[in-house]
Amino acid sequence: MCGIIGIVSGAENPVAPLIYDGLTVLQHRGQDAAGIVTCQGEQLYHRKSNGLVRDVFQQHHMESLGGHMGVGHVRYPTAGTSSCAEAQPFYTNSPYGITLAHNGNLTNANELSKQLYNEDLRHVNTSSDSEVLMNIFAHELLKRGKMYIENELRLNVDDVFHAISRVHNRCRGGYSIISMITGYGLVGFRDPWGIRPLILGQRKNSNGMDEWILASESVAIISLGFEIVRDIAPGEAVFITAGGEFYEKQCAEDPTYTPCIFEYVYFARPDSVIDGISVHRARLNMGRKLAQRILQENPKHGIDVVIPIPDSGRSAALELARELGVDFREGFVKNRYVGRTFIMPGQEIRKDSVRKKLNPIPDEFFGKNVLLVDDSIVRGNTSRKIVQMARDVGAKKVFFASAAPPVIHPNVYGIDMPAKSEYIAHDKSIEDIAIAIGADWLMYQKLEDLIDACQGGDCGVEEFDTSCFNGVYVTKDIDYAYLKALEEKRNDNAKSNSKKNDEVLEIHNEP
Numbered sequence: 001m002c003g004i005i006g007i008v009s010g011a012e013n014p015v016a017p018l019i020y021d022g023l024t025v026l027q028h029r030g031q032d033a034a035g036i037v038t039c040q041g042e043q044l045y046h047r048k049s050n051g052l053v054r055d056v057f058q059q060h061h062m063e064s065l066g067g068h069m070g071v072g073h074v075r076y077p078t079a080g081t082s083s084c085a086e087a088q089p090f091y092t093n094s095p096y097g098i099t100l101a102h103n104g105n106l107t108n109a110n111e112l113s114k115q116l117y118n119e120d121l122r123h124v125n126t127s128s129d130s131e132v133l134m135n136i137f138a139h140e141l142l143k144r145g146k147m148y149i150e151n152e153l154r155l156n157v158d159d160v161f162h163a164i165s166r167v168h169n170r171c172r173g174g175y176s177i178i179s180m181i182t183g184y185g186l187v188g189f190r191d192p193w194g195i196r197p198l199i200l201g202q203r204k205n206s207n208g209m210d211e212w213i214l215a216s217e218s219v220a221i222i223s224l225g226f227e228i229v230r231d232i233a234p235g236e237a238v239f240i241t242a243g244g245e246f247y248e249k250q251c252a253e254d255p256t257y258t259p260c261i262f263e264y265v266y267f268a269r270p271d272s273v274i275d276g277i278s279v280h281r282a283r284l285n286m287g288r289k290l291a292q293r294i295l296q297e298n299p300k301h302g303i304d305v306v307i308p309i310p311d312s313g314r315s316a317a318l319e320l321a322r323e324l325g326v327d328f329r330e331g332f333v334k335n336r337y338v339g340r341t342f343i344m345p346g347q348e349i350r351k352d353s354v355r356k357k358l359n360p361i362p363d364e365f366f367g368k369n370v371l372l373v374d375d376s377i378v379r380g381n382t383s384r385k386i387v388q389m390a391r392d393v394g395a396k397k398v399f400f401a402s403a404a405p406p407v408i409h410p411n412v413y414g415i416d417m418p419a420k421s422e423y424i425a426h427d428k429s430i431e432d433i434a435i436a437i438g439a440d441w442l443m444y445q446k447l448e449d450l451i452d453a454c455q456g457g458d459c460g461v462e463e464f465d466t467s468c469f470n471g472v473y474v475t476k477d478i479d480y481a482y483l484k485a486l487e488e489k490r491n492d493n494a495k496s497n498s499k500k501n502d503e504v505l506e507i508h509n510e511p
Contacts, residue, residue: 001267001414002088003029003074004101004198005215006178006186007224008240010205016065019072022213022220023053028269029103029216030076033087037099039242040067042183044097048073048087069242071180073101076416086128089180092135095142096155097182102130103216104175104196104414107477112136112170133171137179140166155184157239157247164189164237165251172477174260174413174465176232178214185241188214192252193474194234194259195413195465197274201226210244217272231275231459234258258474261464262415264454265404266312266375276458283315285453286403287373290316290445291323294401298441302369303399307331309374309386310358316403317373326371331364331390354385366394376404377433377444378417380424384437391438400439405447406430409471410486412478417468419491420483 003026009015019036034056035048047061053074073088089101106112109129116122116132120139124131140163144156164187174195179187190198201213201221213226221228232238235252259275270280294301305327308317311334321328335357364370370390377383383400390398406425411417420426424433434442447469455462467473 001029001076001416002101002103003027003216003220004072004103004176004178005213005220006071006101006180006188007069007214008186008212008242008244009068010207010209010211010244011068012207013068013205013211014066015068015070016062018213018224019070020053020057020062022215022224023072023074025220025223025269026074026216027053029267030074033075033084034073035075035087035089035101036065036070036072037089037091037180038065038067038070039099039180039182042097043067044091044099044182046089046091048089050084050087069180069186071099071101071178071186083126086126086130088128088130090128090131090134092138095138096184098134098138098141099180099182100130100134100137101178102133102175103177103198104191105129105173105412106133106171106175107173107412107475107482108171109173115170129173133167133175133177134179136170137163137167137177140164140170155181160187160239161237161247161249161251165253168192168235168252172475174475176216183242185239185245186212186214187237187239188232189237189251190232190234192235192255193465194255194257194275195474197259197263197268198232199274200229200232200238202229203227210246212240212244212246214238217268217274219269219272228273256463256474257459257461258463258465259461260411260413260415261450261454261466262376262404262411262468265450267415270312270315273457275461277454277456277461280315282454283312283375283403284319286445286450287316287319287321288323289449289453290373290401290403290443291320293443293446293449294320294324297443301371301399302397303371304368305329305331305364306371306373307364307390309372310334312375313373313403316375320371320373320401329364331361331370332358332386333361334358354382355389358386358389360389360393362393365390367396369397369399370395371399371401372439373401373403375402376407377402377424377437378407379422380433380437383424383439387438397440398438399441399443400434400437401443403445404450405444405469406433407468409468410483410490411468412473412482412486413465413467413475415468416490419487421487422491 005022037046106129144159176196176198235255264282306321308314
């Protein structure tokens, strides 16, 4: 899962500071690397590196990023690699000069990489599927030929949309894309299933010119003073010229609306609206559904206080407590300067970070029966340590509720979950999991309740990609061989070796 943003602003409005601010708002979507590429006429300027946005960009970097059109990216490595060479946006010089930022994961990247080399005669320099997708787009755009008007090269908008339709035909998986064609404009498009989000915004500048923004979440659009226009539809593409002219076209043959439900469970900020669905409202609904289950199955629950595990468990916990008629309390203080454990590479770092990240408030636990509420449980290591923290400060009993169902299948569309064998719910009953994390009892959300909690919104979404929970992959191209290879790639030993290789590569690449 990554965060992407692209802006076309007026000539009097340098775009780099806007993109920087937008990336800080999207920082929760990736903390591994950040990058910005801007365009001034036919000249490109760029800066990208490993680290948080605030660390990658210093004042002198920002002053060098000229122009009123640009693309930004924060990276979350879906294949366990953290090489600086794979920081985005990516760039290829042919045709026209194409810059691309990608959120998601291609499920046929290996096949496409071979096609690119053997048939399209294009070289892919990294192991990133994002570079593969960029080269597919570039090759399809090049095949459409060149258009000259009065002896000057011109880009035909129809050619751009045709190239994107070919991307949809060739690429499988989840992807939202923002691409900049040097000197011409900004392109945004989304996979035909709408798995990964992309939202369009607009505002008028002081000269009355339309300024446009594309971003992963609505919160980035609103925070920069733009107004939300709409979500980019599954399979749809938009093209915004450097002068602010807007074009749109559906480029997929049979698009369906099945966004990733994990956006609402965990990844998106609660103040975002994605595909017309309020993330905060969806999480409140998750809490209400859990409370109804508790009252139905365990009416004499004995809960004294409901405490969220910050931050994404808070909305569900708030509504759950209200429905149960018990106190809601903040029981953990979060250290904001420690990264999110879920997206940190390497299990040893993840284990070490839990107690550095959260600290309990003893008064909220001592002598009480406490219900802890989290967004989900994946490995269970964090949950186990948090339950123990509650006991260490005097909780009488510790109950646990997950706003999501048991995670028992790999996500293949852009979330770097561990190997299937490392899920705590793998081959375990609910009772076994409760014992494993040290809870007196454990309740998971039912899948049908989770779907019902998220449905609706302005786009009328009724179905979601819920493959993490039920193993149903909406792209219909995932088989046993793919999942087996993914299992081998995602286990902690493989990730540890990958990280070591990245470090060696970067040392050798030092100037």
